[in-house]
């Protein structure tokens with residue numbers, strides 16, 4: 001499956017995932033401690049510089065990942081133009097863009113398997129609730145495996161609907177689709193047990 | 200309707216799915232009462248059925264059913280064509296038999312109570328009145344298949360498309376369903392990878408890699424197909440398995 | 441291991457699923473190299489396979505594989521039995537070929553890197569080294585079937601249970617897989633509703649309504665089965681369809 | 682054990698698939714999405730514990746960089762966006778929905794709809810609105826005002842969750858783990 005990890009490999013790919021995540025946690029906390037535009041703008045510039053070290057192609061794909069933020073920037077701008085609190089608005093926008101961009105940077109420069117390893121390590125306290133790291137790894141693999149299977153199933157179900165109705169099925173596909181998910185879960189459980197189980 | 204436009208007409212129709220050309224400039228004019236479509240796994244049989252039924256649009260060329268485009272003119276397509284999908288579990292949409300049977304009728308404009316009444320009459324005519332309130336999950340696989348067929352027949356389409364209609368069913372059930380199919384007045388287009396099940400068709404089309412490899416009476420197409428399959432089966436080609 | 445305990449032994453085993461008795465006091469001692477299980481849809485074939493494999497527990501009676509209980513002693517069951525489910529999509533658990541192949545080995549106690557290496561070696565031996573990193577969705581149905589078989593073989597079970605192993609596959613693929621099965625040194629238990637595919641077994645068991653209807657060499661069981669199926673198929677019994 | 686695991690994984694996949702229903706972008710930067718329906722279904726069908734774990738698994742996959750949120754978004758960045766409150770609220774919402782579902786003896790459809798309203802709307806909105814107020818530096822009433830844009834859609838989703846759960850109960854009563 002497609003991940004958001006960048007195919008352009010840069011120096012940051014070699015930094016251990018845990019280090020990157022820890023740094024991200026610290027800097028994001030720092031961002032939320034700043035409330036004036038000037039230091040936030042500096043932070044954003046620094047982030048831009050970080051992207052620039054990856055070259056043009058890397059930086060551009062990073063910029064693309066920020067696209068969903070545009071409507072948000074628009075509404076904050078309008079709101080603050082209306083209330084007249086322009087510095088407050090600028091701080092909000094700068095902080096948000098910077099925080100999202102830094103988090104994306106970590107995502108783009110970390111392999112899925114490395115990220116998963118850190119998450120498994122972080123999930124260890126949950127072991128008391130009966131969630132083993134091995135169980136987590138299995139569940140992740142199963143989910144990734146079944147997303148395309150379920151998509152296929154949804155397509156088949158909507159086609160079965162369209163074959164008998166001129167209208168679109170909309171939410172109605174959810175009943176057979178959820179049923180299929182439940183059946184798949186039962187069969188996968190059996191296949192898992194047949195090869196040694198989740199233990 | 201003139202003979203020129205009646206029936207199923209594909210003119211240089213191509214279908215592309217997820218980047219690959221699955222059907223490659225197919226031209227066919229189907230008017231016979233019993234038509235068989237033969238081919239290996241992945242040869243494009245189901246895709247041909249889907250494009251005929253208007254469930255996918257061709258990227259090039261046109262498809263016409265009795266003169267109208269099945270992809271855009273859905274109302275017309277519904278009365279022209281019914282489909283029996285290979286797996287009844289992907290076809291059944293409702294929890295009980297009566298709802299499942301009534302659905303298509305309601306979609307054709309009938310009121311729900313009238314549709315339920317029609318469903319009941321149809322079940323009685325088949326000697327299965329006791330099914331009417333059954334949950335579909337109480338039916339065996341063969342029975343669910345049969346339910347799907349009834350649901351299609353109730354809508355009275357002029358042509359029925361059958362995708363591997365006998366796969367996975369035991370021999371007695373196959374024999375009974377085959378008899379039921381044979382007795383239908385509609386035009387039947389049957390998709391299969393098993394030449395025996397289309398031996399009595401009026402016309403057999405052999406698909407291979409999204410193209411028509413042969414087209415003619417079964418006496419001509421089936422021996423060629425069987426020979427080719429035996430030849431391929433003897434080799435242990437890597438790419439295919 | 442004495443002859444008394446080796447092989448698959450069911451002693452008056454019964455299985456109840458959702459309230460109905462699906463297997464009814466079955467007693468069998470299976471030691472032959474090639475065993476076929478025949479029966480109609482719903483006769484309990486898959487359930488028999490599941491109880492043998494220790495995926496469901498019998499409500500009465502016992503099941504022993506080479507002397508141990510497959511339901512409770514999972515470790516022993518894994519090296520004794522492998523299963524090829526009917527539909528590869530119900531069997532494949534991982535998104536990529538290497539993970540799928542390595543999983544069973546890891547379950548048997550091998551370290552992940554070593555398991556991946558073994559998976560690679562196995563693929564190379566089969567001339568399919570290029571599959572190693574493929575997403576399983578990129579394989580055709582026949583190829584996925586084959587992948588499942590490889591995953592089972594890697595675990596080196598002494599017996600392999602096959603549930604309708606050739607259903608839905610085209611003729612060349614069937615021929616190739618059948619050859620591959622025939623060459624396996626393991627004991628094979630093949631489930632099917634098609635008598636032709638177990639004609640060369642050492643022993644055929646015919647299940648009917650959760651009971652053993654016949655048990656013996658194919659030359660004896662298959663003609664009786666075929667005749668019975670033809671007889672039932674001629675009738676248009678309501679209850680069954 | 683295996684069944685718990687596979688149900689959790691399959692429902693995480695279901696939420697992901699619902700992300701392919703086109704989203705509607707709203708000005709506040711939080712989209713209208715079908716995925717909140719998936720959250721409700723996790724609770725009404727799987728029950729509290731499994732439902733919440735399915736949602737957590739889904740969020741973990743998003744966090745590690747799979748583009749599974751509506752519109753193909755994902756990665757750590759979304760946890761620094763205005764949606765973060767809703768995302769944190771997702772597992773809690775599924776848990777509360779499932780908890781209510783497990784505890785009421787009302788008819789399945791009605792219980793599911795009601796649980797979805799309380800857990801999947803009431804509880805989720807508390808988290809979502811606090812999240813927006815923090816991320817957008819708004820007062821709580823202002824953020825609540827922004828959040829009300831979702832109400833009509835979410836009420837509809839709760840009704841759908843009720844209908845779907847009811848149909849499942851009729852088709853396969855044993856599968857409804859929240860009432861098993």
Ligand SMILES: Nc1ncnc2c1ncn2[C@@H]1O[C@H](COP(=O)(O)OP(=O)(O)OP(=O)(O)O)[C@@H](O)[C@H]1O
Pocket residue numbers: 216217218219221238239240241242243244245246247392581
């Ligand atoms: N959504 C899709 N994206 C990409 N390729 C697809 C898609 N759907 C089908 N294909 C490919 O198109 C080809 C034809 O598929 P189709 O289902 O029509 O085959 P078929 O002849 O019905 O095979 P079978 O006998 O296995 O049912 C296959 O190679 C398949 O992999």
Ligand SMILES: Nc1ncnc2c1ncn2[C@@H]1O[C@H](COP(=O)(O)OP(=O)(O)OP(=O)(O)O)[C@@H](O)[C@H]1O
Pocket residue numbers: 339340457458459460462479480481482483484485486487488633
């Ligand atoms: N979970 C269940 N609850 C209730 N009945 C069940 C359940 N699973 C199976 N059955 C019933 O048990 C009977 C035997 O099922 P089984 O799957 O073993 O049949 P089969 O011989 O493999 O059939 P087929 O050839 O269709 O695969 C069927 O009548 C089926 O309806």
Ligand SMILES: O=C(O)CCCC[C@@H]1SC[C@@H]2NC(=O)N[C@@H]21
Pocket residue numbers: 711712713714715717750751759764767768805809831834835
């Ligand atoms: O995709 C995201 O960014 C997370 C979106 C959270 C959306 C919330 S869920 C409750 C409310 N109802 C909607 O339709 N959207 C919001």
Ligand SMILES: [Mg+2]
Pocket residue numbers: 244245246
């Ligand atoms: Mg097909």
Ligand SMILES: [Mg+2]
Pocket residue numbers: 485486487
């Ligand atoms: Mg079976």
